[in-house]
Structure formats: C-alpha cells, structure tokens
Amino acid sequence: MSAQDRPEMVTSPDVTQVGEQLAGILQGQRSIETVPSAVPEMAPSIATCGPDECTTLVSEDTVQLVKVGSYFSLWFALSTGYAVCNKRATNALPLPWLVATSTVLVGSAFVMMLWSSGAREKPKLSKAAMRTLLPLGAFHAIGHLAGTIGTTYGSVSFAQVVKAAGPVYACILSAVVLRQPLSGRVWLSLLPIVGGVALATLKELSFVWGALLGAVASDLALALRNILSKQAMSRSADERGFDLSPANMFGVLTCASAALSLPAALAVEGRAFPAAWAAAAAATPGGGAAIGAYIVSAGLFFYLYSEVAMHALAHVHPVTHAVGNTLRRVVLMLVSMAVFATPMTLLGAAGSALAISGAFAYAMVRNQEKAREKAAAAVAVDEAMDEAATPPDWGDACDPWVPSAACFVGQLLPAWARPAWAAPSESSAHPKSA
Numbered sequence: 001m002s003a004q005d006r007p008e009m010v011t012s013p014d015v016t017q018v019g020e021q022l023a024g025i026l027q028g029q030r031s032i033e034t035v036p037s038a039v040p041e042m043a044p045s046i047a048t049c050g051p052d053e054c055t056t057l058v059s060e061d062t063v064q065l066v067k068v069g070s071y072f073s074l075w076f077a078l079s080t081g082y083a084v085c086n087k088r089a090t091n092a093l094p095l096p097w098l099v100a101t102s103t104v105l106v107g108s109a110f111v112m113m114l115w116s117s118g119a120r121e122k123p124k125l126s127k128a129a130m131r132t133l134l135p136l137g138a139f140h141a142i143g144h145l146a147g148t149i150g151t152t153y154g155s156v157s158f159a160q161v162v163k164a165a166g167p168v169y170a171c172i173l174s175a176v177v178l179r180q181p182l183s184g185r186v187w188l189s190l191l192p193i194v195g196g197v198a199l200a201t202l203k204e205l206s207f208v209w210g211a212l213l214g215a216v217a218s219d220l221a222l223a224l225r226n227i228l229s230k231q232a233m234s235r236s237a238d239e240r241g242f243d244l245s246p247a248n249m250f251g252v253l254t255c256a257s258a259a260l261s262l263p264a265a266l267a268v269e270g271r272a273f274p275a276a277w278a279a280a281a282a283a284t285p286g287g288g289a290a291i292g293a294y295i296v297s298a299g300l301f302f303y304l305y306s307e308v309a310m311h312a313l314a315h316v317h318p319v320t321h322a323v324g325n326t327l328r329r330v331v332l333m334l335v336s337m338a339v340f341a342t343p344m345t346l347l348g349a350a351g352s353a354l355a356i357s358g359a360f361a362y363a364m365v366r367n368q369e370k371a372r373e374k375a376a377a378a379v380a381v382d383e384a385m386d387e388a389a390t391p392p393d394w395g396d397a398c399d400p401w402v403p404s405a406a407c408f409v410g411q412l413l414p415a416w417a418r419p420a421w422a423a424p425s426e427s428s429a430h431p432k433s434a
Contacts, residue, residue, distance in 0.1 A: 024048065032057070064315075071312040072324050078305035079328055080335050082298055083156050087340065089294035090152040093280040097265040098273060099295060100148035104141070104258040106299025111251035121245075123252055129242035132232050136225050137256025143221035144302075145261060146214045154211020156336035157344065157352070160329050161200045162215035164355045165193050167362045169223040177227050189365045192358030199351025225253075246310050254303065326360040 024030035025048060034044040037060045045063060047054040089099050114120040125133070150159045168190050174180045201212060229249075237243040244252065269276075281288035312324065333352065336342060344352070 024050065035060075068312070068315055071308055071315060074308045075305055075312055075324065076328055076331050078301045078308060080332055082301035082305055083151075083332050083336055084339055085294045085298040085301060086148065087151055087156050087336070089291060089298055090148065092284045092291050092294065093276060094152060095269045095273060095276055096149045096152040097145060097261075097269045099152075099298075100145045101258065101261040101265040102295045103148075103299035103302055104144060104254055104261060106296050107303035108255045108258040110300060110303055111254060115251075120247065120251075123242070123244055123248045125242055125252070132242070133252055133256060134260075136228050136232070137253050138260055139221045139225035139228065140253045141257035141261045143218045143225060144257060145265075146217035146221060148214075150211045150214025150218060152210075153208045153214065155340065155342040157333040157342050158200070158211055159215045160333050160336075161352045161355050162197055162212060163219055164329060164359045165197045165216075166219045166223060167359060167366075168193055169219050170226065173220075173223050173227050177224075178230065183369060185365050186362070186369065189358065189362040192361060193355050194358075196351045196353070196355025196358055200348050200355060202347070202351070246314075247307055250306055250310070325363075326356055329356050329359075 025032065030048045030050050033047060033049045033054065035047045035049075035054055035056075036044045045056050045060040046058040047056045049055075086099070086103065090096055093099060111120075115122040147159065147163070150162070171182055171186060171190060175182055277288065277291075280291055284290050286293075337344065
C-alpha cells in the first residue's frame with residue numbers, strides 16, 4: 001500500500017474483534033497489509049484491511065521499536081563476531097598485515113557480488129572521483145591495519161579502551177585541518193576520556209606497546225579519513241566527481257583499501273607466510289580450514305557490522321546511536337574478556353569505565369551543540385528569506401504595470417550613486433511583509 005492510498009482512519013483492534021479479523025482473512029474478505037505512517041521516518045503499521053477501512057494489528061511504534069532493536073542487535077552481534085574471529089585468526093596466524101588485508105578482500109568480494117548481481121546500484125566513478133577517494137581509501141586501509149596490529153599484540157578489551165579516545169584525535173584534527181573552532185564544553189568533555197585511557201593503560205596487565213600504538217594509529221587514521229570525507233562531501237558533486245550513497249561509499253573505500261593493502265602486506269609478510277601458515281595449520285584444531293574460516297568470517301562480520309551501523313544511524317536519533325555505540329564497546333569488552341580469559345585490575349576497570357563514559361559524554365555535548373548550530377542556521381535562513389521577501393520601497397517608480405527607467409536604474413546602482421530621481425520614495429507603495 002502506497003502513502004497516497006493510506007486510509008484516513010486506522011482503527012485499533014478490540015479484543016473481541018480479533019477473531020472476526022482472523023475469520024475475515026481466512027475467508028478472503030480481508031488482507032494483511034502494511035499501512036505507511038504519516039511520519040516519513042517511522043515504520044509502517046501492520047493492519048488487516050477490507051475494502052473501506054483498516055484495523056491495526058501492530059502499531060507503527062511497535063514495528064519501529066522492533067526494527068530499531070533488530071538493527072542494534074545485529075550491530076552488536078556482528079561487531080562481537082568480528083572482534084572474536086579476527087582475534088582468533090591473528091592468534092593462530094600472527095601475521096596482522098596479511099590477516100587485515102584478507103578481511104578487506106573478503107569485504108570487497110562481497111560488495112562486488114552485490115554490484116554485479118544488481119542487488120545494489122553499481123557506482124560510476126570518474127578520474128576526479130578516484131583522485132578524491134584514493135586518499136580516503138588509504139586512511140581506511142591504515143586504520144583497519146593498525147587496529148588489527150593492536151589486537152594482535154594486545155587484548156581486544158584493551159584496544160576498545162584505547163579506541164574510545166577517538167574523539168580526542170577527531171577534535172584536534174578538526175581544529176587543525178578543518179579550522180573548526182570547538183567550545184570549552186567539548187574540550188572539557190575530552191578530559192575523562194584522556195584520564196580513563198591513562199588509568200587503564202597504567203595498570204593494564206596485558207599491556208604491550210604494539211597494542212597501544214596500533215590502537216592509537218588506527219584512531220588517528222580513521223579520524224583523518226572522516227575529516228577528508230567531510231571536506232570532500234562539502235564540495236558539490238561535480239567538483240568531487242561522485243555522488244555516492246553511504247553504503248556505496250563504504251563499499252568503494254573497502255575496495256580501495258584492499259587494493260592498497262595487498263602489495264604492502266605482501267612486501268612486509270609475504271616471505272614469512274608459507275612457513276607461518278604451515279606452523280599455524282599444524283597447531284590449530286581444524287588446520288588451515290579453520291584459520292581460513294576465521295578470516296572469511298571476520299571479513300564478512302566487519303563489512304556487515306559497518307553497514308548495519310549506518311542503517312541504525314539512519315533510523316535513530318544521534319543520541320540513541322551514541323548510547324548504542326557506548327554499550328557496544330562494553331559488550332565487546334565483556335565478551336572478549338570471557339572468551340579469551342583476559343585479566344583486568346580494579347584500577348584498569350575503573351579507567352575503562354571512565355574512558356567509555358567520557359566518550360558518551362562527549363557524544364552528548366557534540367549532539368547538543370550541533371542541534372544549537374542547526375537551530376541558529378535555521379533562524380538565519382528564515383531571517384534572510386524574510387528580508388528577501390520584503391520588496392524594496394521604490395514608490396510609484398516601480399509600478400508593476402508600468403515600471404519606469406528610475407525603477408531599473410535605482411536597483412542597479414549602489415545607494416550612494418543613485419540620483420535623486422532614482423531614490424526610493426518616503427512613502428511605500430508596497431507594504432512590507434510581516
């Protein structure tokens with residue numbers, strides 16, 4: 001049922017009418033249909049419809065709750081699946097460059113299958129688009145590779161704590177690269193993140209410098225990717241050479257990062273691969289097939305959880321998304337600590353909680369400020385439109401039926417250069433808009 005065919009009255013079911021509704025469906029007199037919501041962002045309701053009216057079975061609020069809950073559940077499950085499978089892959093085969101490259105190759109194969117099958121519109125990229133997207137793909141590749149290196153040498157839980165400091169790098173780079181001023185409230189909201197990461201690092205029992213540097217490098221690279229992406233998207237589609245949906249943008253960046261990562265990974269770990277693979281296959285239950293399954297699963301989980309996160313953001317308020325991302329980090333930490341038996345001191349746990357809470361506080365402050373900026377921009381646009389809608393007071397010179405030369409000359413010349421006969425009259429011929 002289209003939005004234009006939406007019934008004017010959608011009634012709620014009465015308990016006594018449920019049997020009648022089901023009987024009508026069985027007799028072919030009624031059908032189960034989705035009824036579009038009057039609010040575009042909301043999910044449709046599910047109703048039984050006859051020729052003239054529909055009776056709601058499941059309200060649009062309930063459908064929306066189930067839809068959003070499904071997105072968040074998938075997001076958490078796929079993200080956890082990626083973290084566990086990726087860690088198991090690098091535990092078995094400690095070649096993070098090749099493992100990270102393999103996972104983005106799997107993601108690239110998956111999105112190319114979507115494009116070739118027609119399940120998703122294939123992007124058309126010009127040379128200008130490639131010049132714009134290659135640096136983004138490079139930082140995407142560095143961020144993914146550095147994150148994999150971090151979890152290879154350290155624990156998943158520790159990497160999640162360090163990666164909670166992502167807003168710190170994003171703010172610094174935004175101020176330096178984009179010249180975007182940040183308020184004191186934003187800078188203050190970063191202090192708990194810095195303090196929490198410092199505490200967790202200080203007393204981390206499984207601390208390794210490679211884990212810390214990998215997580216930090218990953219945060220920096222992904223922050224630069226996001227900033228360059230903002231710069232590109234601020235230009236017109238003609239200037240940047242592409243107009244991609246968020247899903248296709250991620251797919252293109254995945255393919256670009258795979259193409260850039262492969263030669264680097266082969267150069268760094270290619271010679272060590274045969275011996276390392278033989279040893280890993282011999283030591284791992286299930287052999288090489290199990291390691292391959294870990295890598296393929298990690299690649300699919302990584303690509304899918306990133307897409308589901310984008311869908312979740314598109315269907316919920318940014319504050320809800322920030323809460324979800326905070327809870328996701330907590331779930332990842334708890335699951336990885338249970339699966340891999342990762343120890344943590346009381347001070348490390350306190351630092352982790354402080355860092356993750358600080359990341360949530362930062363998200364709340366930024367969302368508040370963005371809402372204020374948006375409201376201020378809307379007011380400025382309204383004021384500009386009001387001024388533009390107010391016609392100039394040119395008196396009889398600009399009679400709409402017989403405009404004189406004074407009308408044209410007066411509007412073309414600046415105020416100081418207008419002759420007296422072309423100046424606006426004291427009395428208005430056109431009353432100003434309210």
